[in-house]
Amino acid sequence: MKLPYFPGCTLKTTATNLEIPALEVAKRLGIEMIELDRWNCCGVVSYLVSDDLMKHLAPVRNFLRVQEMNAKGIVENENRLVTLCSMCYNTLSLSNKRMQKNPDDLQKINDFMHREETKYDGSVEVVHLLPIIRELGWEAVRKQVKKPLKNIKVASYYGCMLLRPKDVGIDDAEDPKILEELVSALGGETIDWDSGSRCCGSYHTVNNKDIVVNLSKGIIDDARKNGADVIITSCPLCAFNLDSRQKDIMEKYPEFESMPVVFFSQLMGAAFDIEKEKLGWEANYISPEILFNY
Amino acid sequence: MAKLIKLDDKGVEFLDKIMELSGETITLCDQCGTCSGGCPFIAEMDVNPSQIMRQVMIGQKNIMESKTMWICASCFTCTVRCPRELDVSKVAEALRQVKLREAIDFIDIEKISEEEARILPSIAIVGAFRKFTG
């Protein structure tokens, strides 16, 4: 299966440890993710007011690239655009839904982009890699597992952007299961906890670090209380807030005990036993030692 | 001491403007409090999300001075729970926009240390700037 792929800015800078293992595990599952030619930043957060139409331009331009890939035969009849970063997934999806629901808006955007050779026809479907894997079936994942995650207890952290609002969520907004199913397929243990979709503080990390420190601490403490060894996520911003910000948590709360936070792709990579260099452990702030030798 | 409130046309205009910008029928709000009870940021807010809805409904423009709309991070927790399917995050965004369109920024790039700038993921910086600047 060949899929057009939108990486987004962060995967090329601070979150290479999300992308590199993801591309490798996808390949082993028979999914070839082909990076869009000339992609541009999606804008990170979606604009929510009614009169900010032009702010949706950035996402829509990327959809043109998908149409072009199809036209050039790089992918065959593939209207799905796959993403890895939860924020990009959400922003692209929300813009896309708005275009699909409001032909007038789409028309305006197309008119504005008159220099583009193609017009966006509303046909693209923004997807995240996780549901693509779910569609393949967990059995397919199980088959690729070389080193089952025996005795490792994993807290699945969804954050906000994979689940909400409901019409772009990849799973039930209040009772998601997809990460837990993945962990089970990898041979790991899941925990049942209440913080899996509680916000980590998001972009407040830039100028209101304290909010993030408090929220992240609450999430990690809850994971610990429920017996987790490691937290997984698919969002580079959540990862930063939960992982790198542990430094700040420890400064404020000296008794705080750290916990590794890794990307779902790294966890899959470990279980698939992919090349060590591709796992990108060095990019994690809290070293996930429990995953080195188990 | 109780505050004395006058209901006037200015207040109605304010409500209409926020309803239009947000696309939400704020008068539908039942004041059930579900949004406030679930908001992960509630401890940081000076005014609860449900109060924002109430104050806008009765045209109280001073709500613009509250911290809450800047704290709301569009996490959509309330969006998926509101029994009236209202979206408080859109109302908060509309309120922010009203302020930001007066060309007032709520973030200062100078204040971000070099060390921080190096480690912060770009989505954090872009996200914050998109939410806090006009």
Add this chain to the structure above:
Amino acid sequence: MKTGVYLCQCGGNISNTIDLPKIAKHVKEKKGDILIQENSHMCSGAGQKLIIDDIKNHGLEKVVVAACSPHFHEKTFRAALQKAGLNPYVLEISNFREHCSWAHKNEPEIATEKAKDIIDASIAKVELDFPLEEKKMQMGDEVLVIGGGIAGIQTSLDLADAGKKVTLVEKQPTLGGKMAILTKTFPTEDCAACIISPKMAAVQDHPNITLYTNSEIESIAGHRLHFEAKIKKNPRFILDTIDMDQCLICTKCVQECPIEQPNYWEQGIMNRKAIYIPAPHAIPYKYLIDKENCLHFKDGSCSICADVCPQKVIDFEQKAEFIDVAVDNVVVATGYDIYDATEKTVFGYGKYKNVVSALEMERIVDHISEKEPPREVGKRVAFVQCVGSRDKQIGREYCSRVCCMFSVKLASLLKQAKPETDIYIFYTDLRAFGKGYEEYYKRSQEMGIKFVRGKPSHFTEDPDTKQVIVTVEDTLSRDIIQSEFDLVVLANGMGLSAASEPIADQLKLAKSDDGFFKEAHPKYRPVDTLVEGIFLAGTAQGPKDIPDTVTQASAAAGRVLATLAQKEFSLDPVLAFVHQDICDGCKQCLNECPKKAISINADGKAEINEALCLGCGSCLASCPIEAIDLNYFTNDQMYAQIEASLSNKKEGEKRILIFADENTVYRLADACGVRKMKYSTDSRIFRIPSGSRMTSNLIKFALSKGADAVMIGDSPEKSSRFAWANNVTKENIKQVQSALNDLQIEPERLIFKEYSAGELARFTNDVDAIAEFLGTIAPIPNETRDKLFTAVRGE
């Protein structure tokens, strides 16, 4: 002179717009030998007398009245015909007022032209009208009541006391429904079991009631005061004897049975055996074996109950019995289910041990004063209102009406039994609407129960203590309460019971937006359904408390009695019939009738059962040779009126033929007229029983004869008398559209639209949109129209 045409001025309402003398002249020229009269008010005594006298003096055989909509005075004029000795069905009404003079008030000339088409169509049809007889059917005194909750019980007792023969079918092994589960009842706090038990016993003992418990409706069909049902009596695996029960209730079997299962009548807080009696007050008070869980049925490893039974009444071989009944009326009292809160995952019901449903709480409270209650409640208890009600997120926006009060009740009972309990009720609005309810609510406040205004957002569970942590805004102080509770009780809302669904399907009962069964009219016919002879009782129609349920159940009994008191009823003669000379017995129509009114007779030809047929016309499309037909809307009559109405069309003019179902869309067009709402004067509106009557041949014929567009209008499925009809219509339309495509006729010329009763503006807008569309395209070439004609009528 065979036909009389009467032009009503309607005191100027018609004659100020339509030039009636011109119409008279037109008719005279076209028809010659015809009687034409103009009168200021045809509906008046004088107007009627005019018709009666003319019939008598001139020997008229057919009558056309051009006046207001047939929905106003068709009955009046039919009566006049009858008085004069004519059959009432040789009458046609030309809708001059609502569909013409009022709708096109400001365009008198065009309106007059349109009126010509209308009256020509009526005359063409009346010429083919033939006498129809209203068949009289005898009514008996048999009633089927489905559902044995308090609603079904009350209806059955009322009817039986009035001497009617009642068959009561209850799915569960005992009567009583939900009420048999409740502890005490608000606002009087009398014990539910104590007040319902005597009624249950009375049902069992009543000579006029035949009770089937543990039974279901296998199939039911029919309508209009005649229904045939097959009852499936599921086996209890205990011998049934006629006079006395051989079972001694010695409980030996129960003592020995190794299987324990949660007991539904205890809402799972207590167990029962695989052989059991549901509840101490069960009626009938008889054992049954739970086949799903009994080891004998699982793997044959056990039969100990049969072995120990001194009377040998256990019979593992017992089979389901089927009983056929024929009844005159049906009462549906299939009740409600509480909202399944596992769906609302934020509340952790089914996951957190200390979150319980309201029905579970009924049982918990019922046992609370026992020495060793099956379940303790702890120190701090929360009640959470509106779970599964007033919540768009789960698609239930209505208020369930009783949950405020049952929470007040459960809290009060708990407080009385355990005064040390600290009780909070989290609500958004408190609804204490009934007699004595506000007082009851106030008493609970006096007891120290705390009402906190706020809807919890979510619960979590303390993994160690298993306490439930409730997070909620106290919306009156704006503080956020986050606190542990030993027990959280959800105020589950009500929805139509799942067991009602098969009944809904079989009887084709409509539902309202809230998912409950829909009454015929919310104000004037609250217990009738849209199907004659079927009535609703209790919570199957909407959330209710016991007083309202009982009131409505008695009302349903009253409506049944009023219906049966008529002793006989006449069938509307607008029914399908089969031209026996044309039918070749191909059987293609057999399955098309959802009422199963078509069968093959001894001659091998199709035949319509008049008691079952509703006259929708859906079957007509299925006959390839037009052998099935519909009284009063026959193929010949339809062809003739379509052709006549198009006969005045001049070069360059446009015609939009609108075929409107008589119950909704035809009346909608009337209402537009009453409001003087304008719409395209190209429109010509025809009355039909339902859109499905428009066979593909008729549609093609209309287009071949000069129609530029055809619109079919019908009510939406859920409010239609003929729930199935729209699918048939759509199928017919699809067929014609593909034929049009082949002939390069724009398929958009054929439109099917559904309208609810109030959608006046949508209707006029749609008609105008068609007219506008016709303005943008070239007319259908005559050769193409000819081709269409040959497709319908041959060379």
